[in-house]
Amino acid sequence: MTEAPGQSAEDPHAEHVPHADHLWAEARQIAFDCATPIPAAPVALKDALGRILAADVRALQDVPHYASSAMDGWAVNGSGPWILAEPGHRLAPHQASPIVTGGLIPPGAKAVLRSESGVLTTDEDGLPVLALGGNAKPGEPHNGQHIRNAGEEAGAGELLIASGVVLNPAHLALAALTGRDELDVLGKPHVKLLMTGSEVVTAGVPVPGRVRDTFGPQLGAVVELLGGIRGEQLKVGDSYEEWLSGLEEGELSPDRPPADVVITTGGTGRSGTDHFRRAIAELGGRLLIDGIAMRPGHPAVLAELPDGRFVVGLPGNPLAAMMALFTIGAPLLAGLGHGTLSDIEEVPSGAMLDADPGRTRLLPFRFVYGLASPAQHAGPGMMRGLASADGVMVVPPHGAQLGEAVPAFPLPWGPPLPAAKPPEGQAKKTPARPSRKVSSGPVDWSALTG
Numbered sequence: 001m002t003e004a005p006g007q008s009a010e011d012p013h014a015e016h017v018p019h020a021d022h023l024w025a026e027a028r029q030i031a032f033d034c035a036t037p038i039p040a041a042p043v044a045l046k047d048a049l050g051r052i053l054a055a056d057v058r059a060l061q062d063v064p065h066y067a068s069s070a071m072d073g074w075a076v077n078g079s080g081p082w083i084l085a086e087p088g089h090r091l092a093p094h095q096a097s098p099i100v101t102g103g104l105i106p107p108g109a110k111a112v113l114r115s116e117s118g119v120l121t122t123d124e125d126g127l128p129v130l131a132l133g134g135n136a137k138p139g140e141p142h143n144g145q146h147i148r149n150a151g152e153e154a155g156a157g158e159l160l161i162a163s164g165v166v167l168n169p170a171h172l173a174l175a176a177l178t179g180r181d182e183l184d185v186l187g188k189p190h191v192k193l194l195m196t197g198s199e200v201v202t203a204g205v206p207v208p209g210r211v212r213d214t215f216g217p218q219l220g221a222v223v224e225l226l227g228g229i230r231g232e233q234l235k236v237g238d239s240y241e242e243w244l245s246g247l248e249e250g251e252l253s254p255d256r257p258p259a260d261v262v263i264t265t266g267g268t269g270r271s272g273t274d275h276f277r278r279a280i281a282e283l284g285g286r287l288l289i290d291g292i293a294m295r296p297g298h299p300a301v302l303a304e305l306p307d308g309r310f311v312v313g314l315p316g317n318p319l320a321a322m323m324a325l326f327t328i329g330a331p332l333l334a335g336l337g338h339g340t341l342s343d344i345e346e347v348p349s350g351a352m353l354d355a356d357p358g359r360t361r362l363l364p365f366r367f368v369y370g371l372a373s374p375a376q377h378a379g380p381g382m383m384r385g386l387a388s389a390d391g392v393m394v395v396p397p398h399g400a401q402l403g404e405a406v407p408a409f410p411l412p413w414g415p416p417l418p419a420a421k422p423p424e425g426q427a428k429k430t431p432a433r434p435s436r437k438v439s440s441g442p443v444d445w446s447a448l449t450g
């Protein structure tokens with residue numbers, strides 16, 4: 001909770017730029033560097049989609065592993081007419097036995113005659129025989145016809161999926177085909193979400209004094225886009241006891257593996273109901289980042305617990321939380337998940353951006369004619385600007401001129417930023433390519449108000 005008697009409604013940053021705050025780029029780097037990639041481990045096929053294969057998959061045996069029929073009909077030996085034998089028994093010359101698609105080819109069989117190409121009839125002695133007929137083509141059945149041979153797809157030991165591949169659904173099917181139940185994949189962080197705040201309600205239209213939870217519907221999804229595995233999602237009130245028990249590991253089961261990261265929301269401030277730091281201290285943890293010289297999101301915290309879990313403390317203000325998540329959560333998850341620290345790109349600023357000494361500003365923006373235009377409705381407690389943004393500008397403390405290149409990053413759910421054009425001569429004023437087609441006719445601004 002931020003509400004405290006006598007608290008001013010003015011910009012809370014006005015009086016507070018703690019010198020201990022890490023610089024924005026420094027905070028990203030710390031969050032990335034503190035993470036050791038999670039070792040590879042086997043996961044069930046059903047959980048392996050999108051994971052990075054950590055070891056070559058080779059055929060455990062021939063694929064297919066037995067010769068089978070490709071048609072419904074009869075397995076036959078030699079030329080017809082054929083005397084019918086019991087299914088599965090060895091066929092002597094001029095013998096046949098019924099078989100279905102996928103059925104095991106009996107010993108002695110040389111081909112499969114499709115059901116359309118044979119007729120069951122009787123010989124001159126009145127005994128049942130199989131004869132060519134129906135739609136049989138000349139030469140049918142030739143040797144090996146309609147038999148899927150063992151090892152046709154792969155021989156035992158053959159490489160089927162190379163290590164390093166991002167597993168798609170067909171890879172999973174191929175692994176199953178070879179008889180595997182699990183695959184070795186590179187580690188990915190399991191993330192638990194702990195949302196705090198007694199005033200936060202998770203359904204319905206909130207009354208004054210209550211706010212609707214903005215994190216429940218989006219955080220898990222963003223965590224997955226950032227390379228995490230969404231785990232337990234807890235909501236607690238503002239008491240210290242709830243904080244402490246929420247941060248504790250809890251009961252583990254095969255469906256609830258230990259979390260590598262806990263992301264908390266709210267409680268990063270310093271009022272009586274903000275317990276992040278005290279709870280971390282009581283659990284024996286240490287703070288790696290305690291405040292970032294950025295806005296919004298400056299109270300963001302990163303801690304490490306003695307059991308190795310990381311705790312990312314996001315401020316309660318909805319936009320501030322997302323900016324903190326992009327700044328320290330994304331690099332941490334990338335580091336744990338064998339990823340890289342993403343490059344910060346550049347976009348040409350569509351506005352004159354004032355200086356804000358000592359602080360980096362993170363501004364959601366939209367491209368308007370190729371220029372990055374700061375979004376409206378981008379206050380720390382708002383979501384409207386981010387919801388329709390193309391990316392986030394990382395405005396340096398000294399601000400920026402109109403048209404000047406400003407560092408920026410794309411949104412985890414959006415397309416990459418368009419590549420900036422290489423500078424022509426010494427001038428770097430050329431705007432990046434627009435992200436969408438614009439007409440050269442009259443300008444319709446109505447779409448830009450979202």
Ligand SMILES: Nc1nc2c(c(=O)[nH]1)N[C@H]1C(S)=C(S)[C@@H](COP(=O)(O)OP(=O)(O)OC[C@H]3O[C@@H](n4cnc5c(N)ncnc54)[C@H](O)[C@@H]3O)O[C@H]1N2
Nearest residue numbers: 001002012197212213214215266267268269315316317320
């Ligand atoms: N005296 C000062 N007060 C504040 C400062 C400061 O420097 N001095 N910093 C402000 C800034 S900046 C931020 S950000 C917040 C950080 O607050 P907390 O992390 O302690 O979060 P809370 O106080 O619990 O909540 C803040 C705000 O966010 C709303 N909230 C919380 N959870 C949710 C949710 N799940 N969905 C939607 N909204 C949520 C909560 O109701 C509050 O309005 O502190 C400032 N104050």
Ligand code: MOO
Nearest residue numbers: 296297298320380
């Ligand atoms: O930094 Mo607070 O994080 O603006 O809203």
